[in-house]
Amino acid sequence: MSALEPERRTLLAVDDLHVHLGASHVLQGVSFAVAEGGVTALLGRNGVGKTTTLRAIMGLSPRRGRVTLAGEEIAKLPTHRIVRRGVGYVPEDRDVFAGLTVEENLRLAERNGTARYDLVYGLFPELRERAGQRAGTLSGGQQQMVAIARALLNENRLLLIDEPTKGLAPLLVTEVARVLEQASELATILLVEQNLGVVHRLARDAIVVDQGRVVHTGPARPLLEDPALVRRFLGVSGAAV
Amino acid sequence: MVGGALRLALRLGLAAAAFGLLAVVPQFSIDTHGVFSSELNSPGTLQVLALMLVFGAVALTYDLLFGFTGLLSFGHALYFAVGVYLTAIATTRWDWTLWQALLFTAAVALLVPLLLGAVSLRVGGIAFAMVTLAFAEAGSKLVNQNPRGWTGGEEGTAVGNLPDALVGVLNTKHLYWIALGYLIFVFVAVNWVVDSSPGRVWQAIRENEQRVEVLGLQPFRFKLMVFVISSFLATAGGVVYALLIGSAGPRVTTPAFTLALLLMVVIGGTGTRWGAILGGALYTFLDYRLVEWSDKAFIRESPDLIRQPLSEPLFVLGTLFILLVFFLPGGLAGLTLPGGRRRGLRLLEQSVRTEPTTGTVEDEADPGVEART
Amino acid sequence: MSTFVLLTITGLGLGAMYFLIASGLSLIYGLMGVLNFAHGAFLTVGAYSSWWLSTQLGGVGSDVLRFLLSAAFGLLVGAVVAALVELVLIRPLYQRHIEQVLVTVGLSLAMVAWVQATWGPTERVYEAPSWLARTTEVFGARVPNDRFVEIGVAAVVLVGIVAFLRYTRYGLIIRAGVENRAMVTALGIDVRRAFTLVFAIGGLAAALAGVLSGVYFGGSIDPDRGTSLLIFAFIVVVIGGLGSIMGSAVAAVLVGLVQQYANYYGSEYLDFSVLGDLSVVLMLAITLLVRPSGLAGKWSVAH
Numbered sequence: 003m004s005a006l007e008p009e010r011r012t013l014l015a016v017d018d019l020h021v022h023l024g025a026s027h028v029l030q031g032v033s034f035a036v037a038e039g040g041v042t043a044l045l046g047r048n049g050v051g052k053t054t055t056l057r058a059i060m061g062l063s064p065r066r067g068r069v070t071l072a073g074e075e076i077a078k079l080p081t082h083r084i085v086r087r088g089v090g091y092v093p094e095d096r097d098v099f100a101g102l103t104v105e106e107n108l109r110l111a112e113r114n115g116t117a118r119y120d121l122v123y124g125l126f127p128e129l130r131e132r133a134g135q136r137a138g139t140l141s142g143g144q145q146q147m148v149a150i151a152r153a154l155l156n157e158n159r160l161l162l163i164d165e166p167t168k169g170l171a172p173l174l175v176t177e178v179a180r181v182l183e184q185a186s187e188l189a190t191i192l193l194v195e196q197n198l199g200v201v202h203r204l205a206r207d208a209i210v211v212d213q214g215r216v217v218h219t220g221p222a223r224p225l226l227e228d229p230a231l232v233r234r235f236l237g238v239s240g241a242a243v
Numbered sequence: 244m245v246g247g248a249l250r251l252a253l254r255l256g257l258a259a260a261a262f263g264l265l266a267v268v269p270q271f272s273i274d275t276h277g278v279f280s281s282e283l284n285s286p287g288t289l290q291v292l293a294l295m296l297v298f299g300a301v302a303l304t305y306d307l308l309f310g311f312t313g314l315l316s317f318g319h320a321l322y323f324a325v326g327v328y329l330t331a332i333a334t335t336r337w338d339w340t341l342w343q344a345l346l347f348t349a350a351v352a353l354l355v356p357l358l359l360g361a362v363s364l365r366v367g368g369i370a371f372a373m374v375t376l377a378f379a380e381a382g383s384k385l386v387n388q389n390p391r392g393w394t395g396g397e398e399g400t401a402v403g404n405l406p407d408a409l410v411g412v413l414n415t416k417h418l419y420w421i422a423l424g425y426l427i428f429v430f431v432a433v434n435w436v437v438d439s440s441p442g443r444v445w446q447a448i449r450e451n452e453q454r455v456e457v458l459g460l461q462p463f464r465f466k467l468m469v470f471v472i473s474s475f476l477a478t479a480g481g482v483v484y485a486l487l488i489g490s491a492g493p494r495v496t497t498p499a500f501t502l503a504l505l506l507m508v509v510i511g512g513t514g515t516r517w518g519a520i521l522g523g524a525l526y527t528f529l530d531y532r533l534v535e536w537s538d539k540a541f542i543r544e545s546p547d548l549i550r551q552p553l554s555e556p557l558f559v560l561g562t563l564f565i566l567l568v569f570f571l572p573g574g575l576a577g578l579t580l581p582g583g584r585r586r587g588l589r590l591l592e593q594s595v596r597t598e599p600t601t602g603t604v605e606d607e608a609d610p611g612v613e614a615r616t
Numbered sequence: 617m618s619t620f621v622l623l624t625i626t627g628l629g630l631g632a633m634y635f636l637i638a639s640g641l642s643l644i645y646g647l648m649g650v651l652n653f654a655h656g657a658f659l660t661v662g663a664y665s666s667w668w669l670s671t672q673l674g675g676v677g678s679d680v681l682r683f684l685l686s687a688a689f690g691l692l693v694g695a696v697v698a699a700l701v702e703l704v705l706i707r708p709l710y711q712r713h714i715e716q717v718l719v720t721v722g723l724s725l726a727m728v729a730w731v732q733a734t735w736g737p738t739e740r741v742y743e744a745p746s747w748l749a750r751t752t753e754v755f756g757a758r759v760p761n762d763r764f765v766e767i768g769v770a771a772v773v774l775v776g777i778v779a780f781l782r783y784t785r786y787g788l789i790i791r792a793g794v795e796n797r798a799m800v801t802a803l804g805i806d807v808r809r810a811f812t813l814v815f816a817i818g819g820l821a822a823a824l825a826g827v828l829s830g831v832y833f834g835g836s837i838d839p840d841r842g843t844s845l846l847i848f849a850f851i852v853v854v855i856g857g858l859g860s861i862m863g864s865a866v867a868a869v870l871v872g873l874v875q876q877y878a879n880y881y882g883s884e885y886l887d888f889s890v891l892g893d894l895s896v897v898l899m900l901a902i903t904l905l906v907r908p909s910g911l912a913g914k915w916s917v918a919h
Contacts, residue, residue, distance in 0.1 A: 062798055085804035097799040099792045109785075110792050111803045152803060315717075365904045369651045369717075370858060373850040374900060380847045381897040388890040498843055502653075502721055509718055551733040558733060561726025565705065568718045591714045 011072075013038040013190050014059070014160055019067035019077075021051075021058050028054045030214035031067070036160075036207075041182070041191045043205035043222055047237045051214045052194045053094050056162045059192075060084060060091050071160065086113065090153030090189070094164040096145045100138025104129055104148055107137050111152040122151045125181050143174040150178070154185055161185065164194045179203055198236070202226045210235040258430065265423050268292065269416035280535065286415040290487065291531050293415070293422035295524035297483050300429040302507035302523025303516060304476040307433055309505070310514035311442070312469045313449030313591050315368070318375030320501035321382045322356060322474035324491075326481020328386065328400075331491035332393045335403040344404075348482060349475075356474035360467050367452070376498060383496035399492035402485050409486060418487050425483045426520070429476050433516060436472060445469050449514075449590055499557070503530075506564050512576025513587035521575055530556050621757035623876045629763035629832055631872025632770030636825035637849035638856065638864040639777055640818025646794040646859030647814050649713050650706065653720040655822050655849070656842030657727035658698050662823020663742075663830055663837045664731055666690025670743050679745040687827045691820050698819020702812045710808070724843065732839040739838040742830035749835070762831040769828065773821060774865050781861070786813055794859060848875075851896055855903045857910030866911055871896050 014036040021029040029051050036042045044052050058065035061081040069077040076084050085091070099107055108122065108129075123130040126147045132140065137148055146166055153161050166182065167175040179200045185191065186204065195201050201208070205222035218225070218235055225231050269284045279288040301323060308314045326348055333344035363374040389396035408417050436442050444465045447455050455462050485491055494500060503526065511522020533556040536542075542553055552558040571577055572588050637655060644652050670686035677685075701723065709715045748765065751758040781787035789810045793800045800807045822842075829845065830837045852871050856863030875892035882891025903910065 060802060062802065080806075081798075081801040082804050082806045085802060091802045093799065093802065097796055097802075099795050099799070101795055102788070102792060106788055106792075110788055110800070110805070113804045156804075362901045362904055365908045366854070369645070370854050370908075372651065373854050374904060376847055377851050377854075377897045377900050381894050384890040384893045388888070390888070498847065499725060502725060505718070505721060506725075547734075552730050555729040555733040557725045558729035561722045561724075561729060564722035565719050565726065568715050568722065569708070572715055588712075588714050588718075592712075 010037040010039065012036070013072055014192065015068075015070045016055070016059065017068040017070075019055070019058055019065055019069065021054050021063050021065050023054070023063065028214055029058060029065070032211065032214065032216055034209045034216050034219055036190060036192050038190055039186075040206040041186045041193050041204040042207040042209065043201045044192060044194045044209050044211065045201065045236060046211035050211045052211055053164055055211065056091070056164050056192070056194060059162060060089070088157070088159035090156065090158040090161045092149045092153050092161070092163040092166060094168070094194075096142075096149040098137040098140075098145045098148045098152075101136065103134050103136055104140070105133040107148050108151060108155055111155045113156045116157060117155050118157070119155070122155055125154070125184065126151055143170050143177075146170065146174075146178060147181075150181060150185070154188070158189045161189050161191045163191060165196060166193075167195065167197050167200055175200065198226055198232070262423065262427055265296070266420070269419055279532075284416070286412040289415045289419045291528070293419040293487055294484075294531070295527045296419075296422040296426045297480055297487065298507065298527040299520035299523035300426040301477055301480040302504060302511065302526075303429055303433055303519040304473045304480065305504045306508045306511075306514065306516075306519035307437070307473040307476075308469060310508055310519065310587060310591070311437055311449065312445040312466065314364075314466060314470065315372045315591075316375040316470075317372045317498070317501050317505075318359075318363075318377075318379035319474070319477055319504050320495060320497070321359075321375075321379040322352070322477040323481040323484070323500075324382060324386070324496045325351060325355060326478035326483075327485045327491045327495050328394060328481075330482045330485040331400045331402045334405070335401055336391075336393050338404065341404055341406065345482065348478065352475045352478035353471060356471045357467070360470035360474070364463055364466050364470065376501070379496070379501055380498065383493065383498070386493050386496045394491070394493075397493060399490050401490045402488075405486070405489075422483055422487060425480060429480070430516065430520070432472075432476060436469075437516075441465055441468060503560075506560065508574075509588075510564065510567060510574055512574030514590060515574070515576040515587060518574050518576030518587075525575075526560065529560060533559055618755065618757035619880070621755045622759055623880050624873065625754065625757070625759045625763045625767070627873035627876030628869060629766040629872070630876060631868040631870075632766040633825045633829055633832065633845060634849050634852045634872055635770045635865050635868035636773060636821045636828070637845060638852040638868055639773065639861055640814075640821045641849060641853050642856070642859055642861055642864050643777075643790070643814045644818050645853070647790055647797070648706075648716075648811055650716045650720070652815075652818065653717065653846075654701060654723040654727065655720075655818065656844075656846030657724045657731075658694050658819045658822040658842070659826040659829070659845060660728055660731055660837075660839055660842035661697055661826075662690040662694030662819070663826030663841060664690075664735060664740075664839075665693035666823070666827050667740055667742050667830065667837055668735075679743070680747070682743070683745045683748075687824075690827050691823045694823020694826070695816045695820040698822070699812050699816040701819075702815035706815070707808060707811070728839050728843060735839070737839060739836040742835050742837050744831045744835055748831050762828075766828045766832060769824065770868075773824070774861070777817075777861055786810060790814060848896065851900050855900055855910055857912030860910070860912030863910055863912030871899070874899060 012035045016035070017033050019029050019032040020027070032051070032055055044055060046052050054063055057063040059069055061079060061084050065077065067077060068075065071087055071089065074087070076087060099110070102110070108119070128144065129147055129151055132144065137145060140148065150163070150166065153163070163182070166178050170178065175197060182191065182193070182204055193201070193205065201222060208218070208220065208222040208225050209216055210218035210225070212235065218231075225235070269289060271283050273283040275281070275283055275288065279291060281287050305316075305319050308316050308319065329348040329351060330344055333339045333347055334341060339347070359378050363371055363378065366374060386394045387396055394400060408414055444455060444460060448462050448465060452462050481495070484495070507523040507526040508519050509522070510526060511520065512518025534554070537554040542550055567574070574587065577587065637659065641652060641655055644650055666686045666689055669689040670682055673682045673685065676682060705719050705723065706716055709719065744762070748762040749760065751760050752764070753759075781791055789800060789805055789807065793807050793810055797807050825845065826837070826842065829841055848871060852864055852867045855871065856865070856867030875896050877892070878895040879889060879892030883889035
């Protein structure tokens with residue numbers, strides 16, 4: 003919804019989203035829009051509600067408010083129906099099925115006859131080699147590949163990706179960023195990411211959340227390149243790049 | 244603080260008034276209009292009333308375990324049965340005096356739960372429920388086996404060596420007062436322990452056992468403590484029940500009886516004091532009266548398909564219970580409590596999970612899980 | 617020696633029934649986190665449905681045909697009742713585990729009371745093919761034929777469940793769901809269908825145990841059958857490790873054997889016929905002290 007590019011349509015719109023977990027009011031009326039195409043980053047300090055926002059959009063956290071996908075209301079739908087409308091989800095801690103093999107993890111994600119195994123194995127040749135290995139025995143980076151592969155297997159309009167580089171070695175971070183760049187040509191991505199270098203490389207727009215509310219929206223680069231804004235919104239000193 | 248003291252005084256006053264009212268019941272010959280089978284102070288009515296008091300109290304001992312600490316035991320009947328059977332066996336088979344029998348029962352009532360609790364509390368959640376059920380089943384089998392002819396097997400065994408004041412229909416009112424005394428004792432004891440510092444730890448365990456551990460306390464010790472206290476009080480209830488009925492029968496050892504205790508507490512209001520007592524009393528009342536009501540003309544003349552199940556109190560009670568869980572999960576007390584009708588049960592969510600030591604399947608979508616980023 | 621052989625095969629027959637009940641309990645608990653207290657009631661309802669049909673069939677066909685028909689009917693009723701229970705009573709309480717357990721408790725009491733009200737509290741004669749009551753000689757022991765059927769059926773069910781879990785899409789969904797239900801739904805799968813399915817499978821297996829118990833216990837069924845077997849099935853599930861099918865199978869065999877041996881030798885030499893039942897509870901206690909997570913030791917279905 004950047005003013006500079008008015009022709010881009012809104013794919014996902016979140017309006018006045020509230021989430022209560024136990025006694026705490028985690029999301030206090032979050033509203034934002036994600037334009038179609040490219041990567042939009044969801045930023046903020048630890049514990050401000052980024053993961054909860056993604057989970058609430060997915061219907062994995064009990065939520066109140068409006069969420070529309072390409073104009074259609076999805077906030078009342080159960081999770082599996084939201085997914086079937088073309089939303090892929092890569093959760094924070096990967097959540098691969100440890101007791102299942104890599105191949106089984108992917109097979110579980112098949113939604114219809116059009117599973118794009120060529121695409122997935124093309125992006126992650128290693129997964130083809132390890133198809134019969136139990137996902138629980140994979141390294142963290144390999145598990146992340148499985149988690150991303152599950153989301154890319156189907157043709158999705160929107161991917162919600164939560165901290166894909168968390169805990170990965172620098173080389174793997176670059177690798178994941180490369181894959182996400184390619185993925186962003188296939189679907190719109192809403193990305194939660196702490197590594198601001200990755201965000202700078204991928205994101206066109208940025209949304210900043212603080213204490214359960216959106217405090218800033220706009221193009222990603224100007225934000226990340228302004229040390230004062232970065233310090234104010236993200237609590238990191240100095241510019242990201 | 245003034246408000247708190249006032250509330251406490253009010254609560255004590257209400258409790259005293261209620262117990263006082265109950266104490267004078269045997270003095271009044273009031274027509275019960277079919278609620279009971281005869282007038283209020285007839286021996287028959289007094290016995291049902293006394294049973295209601297006993298089970299009200301026993302339900303409260305179970306609530307201490309389940310509602311206040313989150314320990315879903317399916318074996319509470321065992322400790323009740325210990326009281327029932329030891330009273331009968333010691334006074335008849337061994338020909339002890341009632342006092343000797345009571346002393347011995349009290350000792351056993353501490354040792355057995357200490358031993359069995361120490362074993363079954365090694366696991367939590369659902370596994371704990373199953374293990375306590377297994378122990379109760381072992382007790383039930385033992386009673387039916389009739390070792391040395393002590394328990395009398397299916398027939399049961401009578402209570403003997405009773406003082407004159409407790410024998411005969413005319414003395415039912417004395418038994419009624421004993422039952423009331425037992426209820427008051429349990430009520431005071433539970434109020435006292437729940438508000439004591441271990442009581443607060445129990446309630447913390449109910450909500451989050453790991454957090455208690457992080458605080459440097461050992462949940463196991465506190466759980467064993469509440470297990471022993473609540474079992475001991477239940478055994479005392481068994482003694483009163485044996486005096487009241489005058490015999491011991493295998494019905495009190497069955498799994499159905501243990502489940503009945505759970506039903507009582509949930510009907511009244513899990514984790515509440517008055518609720519549990521009301522639930523136990525109401526359940527007992529229905530259990531005794533439903534059979535007679537099902538003999539009423541309009542039911543007797545209805546087709547078999549309706550008449551037969553309605554003549555089974557457990558069918559009616561079980562069905563009512565299911566409806567209650569759906570529409571009034573907080574029980575009768577939930578009608579009056581602030582904080583939602585589900586409050587009592589919501590606090591127990593973790594009690595039906597399996598404890599951390601065996602690993603858990605965490606339901607990510609559960610409301611009430613820790614807030615995440 | 618011949619007594620020992622007889623006890624062993626009889627114990628395995630008993631273990632077979634325990635396994636049939638425990639496998640359903642394990643699947644349901646593993647996937648949904650629900651301890652299904654009504655499982656014994658499924659068994660009782662299945663057994664009585666089967667008995668009811670056999671009384672309606674009169675002299676139709678051979679006794680084997682009548683038995684198979686009525687057994688099939690019992691299994692169908694068990695599966696349908698279980699699926700309905702899931703759809704009508706369990707599903708609306710999704711994610712409210714405590715209420716789900718309570719509902720199954722109420723159901724177990726109400727269903728058994730209903731059976732008792734309809735068909736009486738005393739036992740009913742269950743007609744089985746005469747071949748099942750005859751004996752076959754094994755190492756000098758005269759073993760009733762039904763024992764082999766029970767063992768065979770349980771073995772087939774075990775292989776069937778493992779194959780189902782390993783080689784079908786629903787099996788894959790169940791295995792994944794046991795690990796993380798939420799993530800299964802986040803892959804676009806309606807995991808609730810798998811819930812209904814495991815209830816139906818569990819109800820079917822329980823009804824199967826009910827039918828076989830009619831044969832095993834000398835051709836009779838009674839309303840409390842389900843509840844009393846259920847308790848030992850619970851013990852099996854805890855000893856085997858909650859949620860593990862293989863653990864349940866091993867524990868079922870152990871429990872069945874120990875119970876038979878100890879019951880027999882207890883009443884033979886000690887005049888104490890419940891020694892077996894007590895030994896099983898003792899076994900449970902020892903398991904908890906030594907290995908609180910059960911034999912399988914971790915959460916796993918089908919391995």
